[in-house]
Amino acid sequence: MTSPLIRVLDFSLALFGLILSAPIFLLIYLIGLFDTGSPVFCQQRVGKQCRPFTLIKFRTMAKATESVATHMVDSSSVTKLGAFLRKTKLDELPQLINVLRGEMSFVGPRPCLFNQEELIEARQKRGVLDVLPGITGLAQVNGVDMSEPEKLAKLDAEMISSFSLALYFQLIIQTATGKGAGDRVRR
Template sequence: MLIRFIDIIFALFGLVFGLPILVTLTLIGFLDTGSPIFRQVRVGRYKKPFTLVKFRTMKVDTASVASHLAASSAITTFGGLLRKTKLDELPQLWNVLKGEMSLVGPRPGLFNHQELTDAREKYGVFNSRPGITGLAQVNQIDMSTPELLAETDAVMLNSLTLKGYFKYIFMNLLAGVRVIELNNSFIAKYV
């Protein structure tokens, strides 16, 4: 209950105070692909479908598959920057506010990724809200290793404390800030 309350406060804060960043990235994304917002149906809590929103990082005509299965040539230059800095995830604050996601939890999978869905069901991962970041994300474990990902998600969920919740958020933000510092000249090219 406390984590849900914190999710709401952080999501509201992020959407309100991050509005200039969201608008700027939307405008740059519009110039980049003509369609800056990406929507995709994902597997949510109790395997209920929900529509995840994020900034588009791939060309508009790219097939709807897990990121590790998409061709690297489908990722736009600006999209690559968004991914590295994790800014492509910002619109998901709306999903958090709606209660479909949490800031910390397992990344929501696709319905066509049956191996991951089965593994997560086995470990009871679907009893929790999916999240923007978590133990798997800060350790670069992705959907290319479904069993390991599901097991890591379960370990995180079974041991998650308020301290851990903030630790994962901080680690995710820190990783994004480091990339922004490294790519300052690249950002200046678009702004």
């Protein structure tokens, strides 16, 4: 999945995306200062070969929210701005920096937390952690999140085994046009 062509595409699209979205980035940052006082959220995640990297996102939950998988957090933790950012997927915008730095790809398995041991084990068993994590993937456009570790790992492995340039663009377009959903929070 991490061919030189994909890396060039990732880098070029991320750079173009950061330049193009700079005004939106700034606006969200400024509004986020009033929402939580700390608009950028950084968190250690599991990267390729189980190496840690720092994922960058716009904050969608109160600062005091426990650092666990999103599906384990109460919906009351999500701020009003955060709900909008999650719905529009704009909270993912800073991950373009992760792509630019080569820590992520546009397409790949969503990076999990190190405390999601069941998911890590299921992914290791299927070779999913042998590739760069991604902003989007087959599971995301099909509405499968980290609350279903076995199902997620299976879809991740399916995506990796059938990966092509066409699938790369198809998943990016489907995500950009609103197919799928982010990780659910508890109601």
